[in-house]
Amino acid sequence: MTSTQEPVAGPPQGPDRPLDGRVALVAGATRGAGRGIARELGAAGATVYVTGRSTRESRSEMDRPETIEETAELINEAGGTAIAVRADHLDPAQVRALAERVDRERGRLDILVNDIWGGDALFEWNSTLWEHDLDAGLRLLRLAVDTHLITGHFLLPLLIRRPGGLLVEVTDGTAEYNAANYRLSAFYDLAKSSVIRLAYGQGEELRPHGCTAVALTPGWLRSENMLDIYGVTEETWRDHVARDPHFGISETPAYVGRAVAALAADPEVARWNGRSLSSGGLARVYGFTDVDGSRPDAWGYITEVVDGGKDATADDYR
Numbered sequence: 001m002t003s004t005q006e007p008v009a010g011p012p013q014g015p016d017r018p019l020d021g022r023v024a025l026v027a028g029a030t031r032g033a034g035r036g037i038a039r040e041l042g043a044a045g046a047t048v049y050v051t052g053r054s055t056r057e058s059r060s061e062m063d064r065p066e067t068i069e070e071t072a073e074l075i076n077e078a079g080g081t082a083i084a085v086r087a088d089h090l091d092p093a094q095v096r097a098l099a100e101r102v103d104r105e106r107g108r109l110d111i112l113v114n115d116i117w118g119g120d121a122l123f124e125w126n127s128t129l130w131e132h133d134l135d136a137g138l139r140l141l142r143l144a145v146d147t148h149l150i151t152g153h154f155l156l157p158l159l160i161r162r163p164g165g166l167l168v169e170v171t172d173g174t175a176e177y178n179a180a181n182y183r184l185s186a187f188y189d190l191a192k193s194s195v196i197r198l199a200y201g202q203g204e205e206l207r208p209h210g211c212t213a214v215a216l217t218p219g220w221l222r223s224e225n226m227l228d229i230y231g232v233t234e235e236t237w238r239d240h241v242a243r244d245p246h247f248g249i250s251e252t253p254a255y256v257g258r259a260v261a262a263l264a265a266d267p268e269v270a271r272w273n274g275r276s277l278s279s280g281g282l283a284r285v286y287g288f289t290d291v292d293g294s295r296p297d298a299w300g301y302i303t304e305v306v307d308g309g310k311d312a313t314a315d316d317y318r
Contacts (some may be wrong), residue, residue, distance in 0.1 A: 001316055017045030018265035022083075024111035025049040025102060027089055027151050031066035032113035032223035033170055036253025037260045044261040046111065049102060050075070051087040053118070062118050062295020066224055089116050089147040099154040104198075109158035111264050115170040116147040119191065129186040137187035144191035148198060156206070160205030163210025166264050169199040170216050170256075174299055177274035181307075196276050203274030212269050212307060215276045218256035220249055220299020227304070241314075249301045255279045255290040262286035294318040 019041060026038040030052035036126045042048045053060035072082035085101070087094045102109055119140040124132050142188050148169060158163035173183060183189040199215035205230045206213050220226075222237055230240045234252065241248045256279040265283070280297030282288075291296055301317040304310045 007128065014115060019111075019261065020045035022046040022110040022264065023049075023102065023106045023108050024113065024264070025050050025051065025098075025109060025155060026113040026115060027087075027147070027155075028114070028116035028118070028170075029071050030054045030060075030068050031071075032115075032117075032216050033221060033253050033256050034113070035066070035071045035074070036255070036257035037113050037115065037168075037170070038082070038257070039074050039078055040079070040254060040257030040261045041111065041113075041264065042082055042287065043078040044076035045080070046264070047081040047083070047106065048075055048109070049083045049085055049098075051089070051098065053086065053088055059068050060118055062121060062225075063199050064225065078129055090142060091153050092150055095150050095154045099158060102155070103158055108161060109155060109165070110162070111166045111168070111260075112151070112155050112159055113170065113260060114148045114151055114195075116143065116151065118143045119188075121183050123188045124185055127185050132187060137185070140187050141191055141194075145194045145198070148195060152198075152202065156202075160209035160211055164267075164269075165206070165209070165211035166269060167202055167211065168263070169195050169202070169208065169213065170213045171195040171199075171215050174278055175215070175219055177299060180285065194211055195249045199276070200274045207270075207273060208220060209269075212273045214263065214272050214274070216256065216263075216278070216282075217276075217299070218253070218257060218279045219251050219296055219301075220247065221256070222250045226250075237318075245314060246301075246306060249296050249298045251279065251296045251298065252291050255283070255288075255296070258288040258290075259269055259283065262288055288308040 001030040024041045024046040028034040029038040029050035035205045050071045056087045068084040072084035075082035089100050122136040122140040176195050178193045196215040199213050202213035232240050248306050259282040278299045283295045305312050
């Protein structure tokens with residue numbers, strides 16, 4: 001683990017910053033959902049530690065250009081306080097050092113977000129277990145599951161020091177959807193379902209300490225990688241809808257970030273303990289929107305329209 005950025009003081013406290021005084025750590029904040037979550041937590045007033053393996057000096061096996069320093073800069077630009085720390089969450093020694101640093105610098109942890117993934121380059125779409133590259137599949141599971149276990153092992157002792165702590169396990173798919181549907185490959189299917197079950201188990205373990213654990217999925221995420229795959233930008237993403245109408249239900253990383261910020265600010269967040277949640281579902285409860293003012297409900301759309309045959313369009317679910 002190496003430090004890449006020192007804390008930067010945030011703006012004065014105010015009514016629009018419900019997380020002032022809170023300390024958050026977003027593991028896997030380099031890009032995508034992790035970056036969106038970290039930025040929204042910072043904008044809501046939290047001091048946010050952002051971790052990942054990609055820095056301006058080196059890249060992870062994802063080989064993407066986004067870095068944790070850029071994530072920290074986005075948080076600071078949004079009026080938050082960010083600390084970028086390079087950490088490989090498969091390395092217990094690095095995660096232990098990370099926990100010790102947070103304890104030393106802040107003495108508390110109020111929000112822990114496990115968004116570590118990094119398996120996009122490893123899983124083989126629609127490949128059977130016996131056809132899938134075994135080393136790649138096992139590596140995928142380590143990145144998707146072992147990292148979350150290691151991170152929780154060292155960071156949760158900080159979280160349980162105060163009642164009200166929140167653990168968010170970020171995954172792909174809801175418990176209901178994943179239980180009824182095969183997800184791309186045996187390795188991917190197991191990885192994403194395991195994280196949902198982990199949140200349930202952690203909810204049981206955190207409950208006596210007055211803390212809460214949830215599994216949270218974004219919908220069809222317009223991550224940096226997804227935009228590149230489709231050859232569009234955040235400004236031109238609707239150009240792809242003409243080729244794939246389902247893409248109309250997609251959402252920005254800020255949407256799931258606002259879901260986490262809403263959960264963290266909810267004094268009754270314990271009502272969700274152990275539950276599997278989605279960004280679209282929480283938007284209906286808390287009233288937040290995506291950056292364009294819409295409220296996309298991707299999992300409702302997938303379940304009712306794509307799989308269920310309901311006569312509707314993506315715009316009907318925004």
